[in-house]
Each structure stands twice: as structure tokens, then as C-alpha cells.
Amino acid sequence: MQRTLEEPPQPPKLFQHHFDLFADLIETSQDAIIALSPEFKILTFNHAAELMFDYSRDEIIGQSAFNLVPLGRGGELQEKLKRVHAGEAIAHYETLRMKKDGTRFNVSIRISAIRNNHDELTGFSWILRDVTDKKAAESLIQKLSSVVEQTADMVMITDKQGIVEYINPAFSTITGYKKEEVIGFTSKILKSGKHSSSFYKQMWETLLAGQPFQATMANKKKDGTLFFCEKTITPLFREDKTISHFVSTDKDITDKKLAEEQAQAELRRSNTQLEEFASIASHDLQEPLRTITCYLQLFASKNKLLLDSDSKDYLRFALTSSQRLQKLIQDLLIYSKVGMGKISSSEFKSLDAVNEALDLLRESISRNKVRVKIGPLPVIKADKNRMVQVFQNLISNAIKYKSAKPPTIQITAHSDKKEWTFKISDNGIGIPRESNSKIFKLFQRLHRKTEIEGTGIGLAICQKIVEQAGGKIWVESKPDKGSEFYFTVPKTP
Ligand code: ADP
Numbered sequence: 151m152q153r154t155l156e157e158p159p160q161p162p163k164l165f166q167h168h169f170d171l172f173a174d175l176i177e178t179s180q181d182a183i184i185a186l187s188p189e190f191k192i193l194t195f196n197h198a199a200e201l202m203f204d205y206s207r208d209e210i211i212g213q214s215a216f217n218l219v220p221l222g223r224g225g226e227l228q229e230k231l232k233r234v235h236a237g238e239a240i241a242h243y244e245t246l247r248m249k250k251d252g253t254r255f256n257v258s259i260r261i262s263a264i265r266n267n268h269d270e271l272t273g274f275s276w277i278l279r280d281v282t283d284k285k286a287a288e289s290l291i292q293k294l295s296s297v298v299e300q301t302a303d304m305v306m307i308t309d310k311q312g313i314v315e316y317i318n319p320a321f322s323t324i325t326g327y328k329k330e331e332v333i334g335f336t337s338k339i340l341k342s343g344k345h346s347s348s349f350y351k352q353m354w355e356t357l358l359a360g361q362p363f364q365a366t367m368a369n370k371k372k373d374g375t376l377f378f379c380e381k382t383i384t385p386l387f388r389e390d391k392t393i394s395h396f397v398s399t400d401k402d403i404t405d406k407k408l409a410e411e412q413a414q415a416e417l418r419r420s421n422t423q424l425e426e427f428a429s430i431a432s433h434d435l436q437e438p439l440r441t442i443t444c445y446l447q448l449f450a451s452k453n454k455l456l457l458d459s460d461s462k463d464y465l466r467f468a469l470t471s472s473q474r475l476q477k478l479i480q481d482l483l484i485y486s487k488v489g490m491g492k493i494s495s496s497e498f499k500s501l502d503a504v505n506e507a508l509d510l511l512r513e514s515i516s517r518n519k520v521r522v523k524i525g526p527l528p529v530i531k532a533d534k535n536r537m538v539q540v541f542q543n544l545i546s547n548a549i550k551y552k553s554a555k556p557p558t559i560q561i562t563a564h565s566d567k568k569e570w571t572f573k574i575s576d577n578g579i580g581i582p583r584e585s586n587s588k589i590f591k592l593f594q595r596l597h598r599k600t601e602i603e604g605t606g607i608g609l610a611i612c613q614k615i616v617e618q619a620g621g622k623i624w625v626e627s628k629p630d631k632g633s634e635f636y637f638t639v640p641k642t643p
Contacts, residue, residue: 568640
């Protein structure tokens with residue numbers, strides 16, 4: 151039904167009702183609805199238009215529609231109105247409009263002609279929708295998609311079943327697969343066979359629980375060559391929080407991985423050479439050193455009465471130094487043997503290993519009046535002699551670094567699914583937090599040898615033994631309160 155704006159008909163009652171409904175509809179519309187005269191004067195201005203342009207109806211009605219158009223866009227409007235006048239319908243075009251304070255915003259506009267019963271133009275209707283947010287979102291999407299398209303990392307989007315919906319150009323560059331060879335197929339084409347089924351099981355469990363999954367993975371290119379990636383897979387969610395897609399990004403780390411492997415092989419080689427040298431050198435040094443110590447002792451006892459006090463001091467210094475050197479060489483020999491010797495693994499009660507270590511330290515334990523408390527200890531599978539060595543080093547340190555309090559040492563163990571964790575705690579002088587990892591390095595000591603005797607090799611030996619057996623070692627300590635040394639032994643070595 152066409153109506154003229156100048157001469158609204160006097161409707162009968164039912165029509166009046168429909169007319170009111172129609173007016174309400176316009177007034178409550180989310181879109182701005184504006185009627186213009188053929189001369190582009192504003193005739194009606196609904197509530198949404200007031201909110202959109204910040205003009206009140208009273209201010210704007212009767213004004214030119216060009217008040218709502220920013221400078222430079224007037225020509226465009228005139229041209230559109232001309233086309234509508236000529237009978238064309240403009241269903242949707244995007245442009246800029248201007249609020250009362252001059253702020254510009256993006257709108258989508260529909261323009262229609264209003265004609266009377268004689269098909270004469272009586273005005274125009276404008277329906278406007280603010281699309282500023284939509285525009286901003288579109289521009290963001292455009293930026294994000296060019297990032298994804300241009301990044302050097304592989305990006306792949308799959309549906310929940312793992313069927314590929316999108317790959318970026320880097321994916322093709324790295325794998326050699328073209329889009330059409332991948333899209334619509336499962337992502338399994340990259341499977342290298344280098345990961346166990348439990349790896350994939352854990353991956354799917356993590357993803358289907360809605361968590362991101364990260365791992366270093368070996369993948370296979372189209373030509374069959376392997377490449378290594380740092381992979382992150384992130385689930386995408388629908389509004390109802392169910393998973394719709396997965397986004398997988400892979401950073402190619404093949405070069406880094408190869409360089410690391412080379413460096414590690416190099417390190418292993420030089421360590422072995424160093425260990426061989428240390429072993430031979432300490433072996434060969436032991437004999438002449440023993441002779442020197444022995445003759446110094448003989449010389450001292452034979453000339454006890456002839457030597458003046460200075461000469462006695464010199465002799466004492468020489469003897470102490472040669473004894474310290476002997477201890478250093480012995481420790482170095484142990485350290486190098488750990489690297490070179492074969493690991494024998496058998497089941498034994500760890501309590502037996504602790505008791506052997508305590509036997510070896512019996513003299514020092516009774517001299518220092520040490521209380522040793524031992525909790526229930528498990529049967530473990532490891533190299534027993536090496537475990538004795540670890541307990542011996544840790545217990546002897548707990549005694550050596552005692553405080554003024556009577557020394558107490560506790561040895562306990564607890565377990566989880568994969569490993570046993572042993573704890574050797576003392577009430578000694580403790581270790582400052584910043585030195586916690588330093589003390590496991592070779593020759594690292596926190597005390598000068600004049601304060602407490604030592605070589606700085608004991609904990610390095612412990613670390614080497616524990617790590618070779620697949621465990622780890624660490625310390626938690628508070629200065630003046632005591633230290634807790636922990637080490638783990640895997641249940642399936
Ligand atoms: P060494 O005892 O021969 O110096 P270690 O490698 O056994 O060498 O220990 C390295 C350093 O760690 C020690 O010099 C000492 O400073 C510190 N340390 C080790 N065990 C303890 C402990 N139980 N309490 C306090 N400090 C310790």
C-alpha cells in the first residue's frame with residue numbers, strides 16, 4: 151500500500167489500529183528510519199535515528215538531509231537519490247554518516263522512493279544501520295588472516311574429527327603438499343611413525359578436554375623426509391562451549407634440532423675424552439703421590455727430634471697438601487669411572503645400600519655423635535654400588551656441614567606411579583637459595599678448604615650417577631636450618 155506523506159488518508163478504525171502498530175514498529179526499530187521530502191528535507195526521524203545521530207527529532211526535522219552527511223560524501227548521496235528517483239532500488243550500500251558533534255561512523259543504508267497512487271515521487275526513505283563494530287571486526291579479521299597467510303610457521307585448521315579445512319602457504323612450502331592434496335583429508339598425512347600410540351592418545355585426551363596441546367613432534371613431508379616442529383594445537387569453541395575446530399601451528403625447528411644433536415654428540419665425545427684423560431691421569435698420579443706422602447711421613451718420624459718448629463710446620467703443610475691431593479685424585483677417579491663404567495642393574499633393598507654407606511662412615515658418625523633416623527625404604531632396581539656411593543656422599547656431607555646443634559640425619563623415601571623419591575635431610579648449616587644448583591657442578595664449593603675440607607666433586611658424582619640411572623637430584627635448604635637433598639630412582643629403569 152502506497153501512501154503520500156503530505157496527505158495522510160483519514161483511516162477507518164481498523165486501519166487506524168494498523169497505522170498505530172506500524173508507527174510503533176518504526177519507533178521501536180533498531181535501525182534508524184528517516185523519511186525525506188523530494189527536496190531532501192528530513193520529514194520523520196525515529197528513536198533509533200536520534201540515538202545514532204545524537205539529534206533530537208525537534209532539532210532535525212525540517213533540516214536538510216545533508217546535515218547528516220560528512221563533507222565530501224554529498225555528491226555520492228545526490229547520485230544515489232537520483233538513481234532511486236529513476237526507479238532503481240538501492241538495497242544496501244556502505245558509507246559514512248556524521249553525528250551532531252561531527253563524529254563520523256560507518257553505516258549500511260537502504261534507500262527507497264516513496265510514491266503516491268499516481269506513481270509520483272513524494273519522498274525517500276532511508277534505513278540506516280551502524281556497522282562501525284562490524285567494520286572494525288572485518289578489518290581485524292583481515293589483518294589476522296594476512297598474519298596467518300604470511301607467517302613462516304605452518305598453520306592448519308581442522309574440524310573436530312581432524313579433517314583439514316584450511317592450510318596456510320607456509321604449510322605447503324614446508325611439507326610440499328598443495329592445498330588440494332590436504333583440504334578435505336585427515337591431518338594424519340604428516341604422521342611420521344616416530345610417536346607412540348599413547349602419545350596420540352594423550353594428545354586427543356588433552357584436546358577433547360578443551361585444553362591446548364604442546365609438543366615437539368617429528369612430521370613427514372610429502373617426499374618422505376622427516377622434519378621437527380614445535381607444535382601447538384588449540385581447540386576452538388562454539389558459543390555453547392562445544393569444540394568446533396582445532397587450530398594447529400607448527401614451528402619448524404629441524405635446523406635447531408640438528409644443531410643441538412650435533413652439539414650434544416660433540417659434548418659427549420669431549421666428555422668421554424676428558425673422562426679417559428682424568429682416569430688415566432689420576433691412576434698414574436696416585437702411585438708417585440703415595441710414595442711422596444709415605445717418604446714425607448718417614449722423614450718426619452725419623453727426624454722428629456732434629457727438626458726445629460719451622461721445619462716441622464713446612465713438613466706438616468707438605469703432608470696435608472699431598473693428602474688433599476690424594477683425596478682429590480681419588481674423587482676424580484670415581485667421577486670419571488661413573489662416566490665410563492657399565493651400569494649393572496639389579497633389584498635390592500635400598501636399606502642395604504644405606505647401611506653399607508653408614509658402615510663406611512662409621513668412624514665419622516660416632517666421632518660426631520650423629521643421630522641417624524631411617525624411615526621405611528623400598529626395594530629398587532638400580533646399580534647397587536653406585537647407590538651406596540650416592541648415599542655415602544650425601545650422608546658424609548650432612549655430617550661435614552653440621553651446625554652447632556647435635557647432627558641429626560633422616561633418610562626417607564616416597565613413591566609415585568613412575569619413581570621413588572629419596573630424601574636425606576640434615577639440621578646443618580644449610581645452603582643459600584642462589585647456590586642450590588651451583589653445588590652440583592664439578593669443583594663448586596661454598597666454603598674455603600681452610601674452613602671445611604672438601605674437593606667439590608661429591609655432589610657432581612651423585613648427579614652423574616642419578617641422571618645416568620634416569621633420575622634427577624636437587625636440594626631444598628634454608629641457611630642455619632638444614633638441607634634436604636632429594637633424588638629419584640625410576641621404577642622401570
Ligand atoms: P665437597 O663437600 O667436597 O666440597 P660436594 O660436591 O659434596 O663437595 O659439595 C659441594 C658444596 O655443596 C660443598 O662445598 C658445600 O658448600 C655444599 N654442601 C653440600 N652438602 C651440603 C649440606 N648437607 N649442607 C650444607 N652445604 C652442603
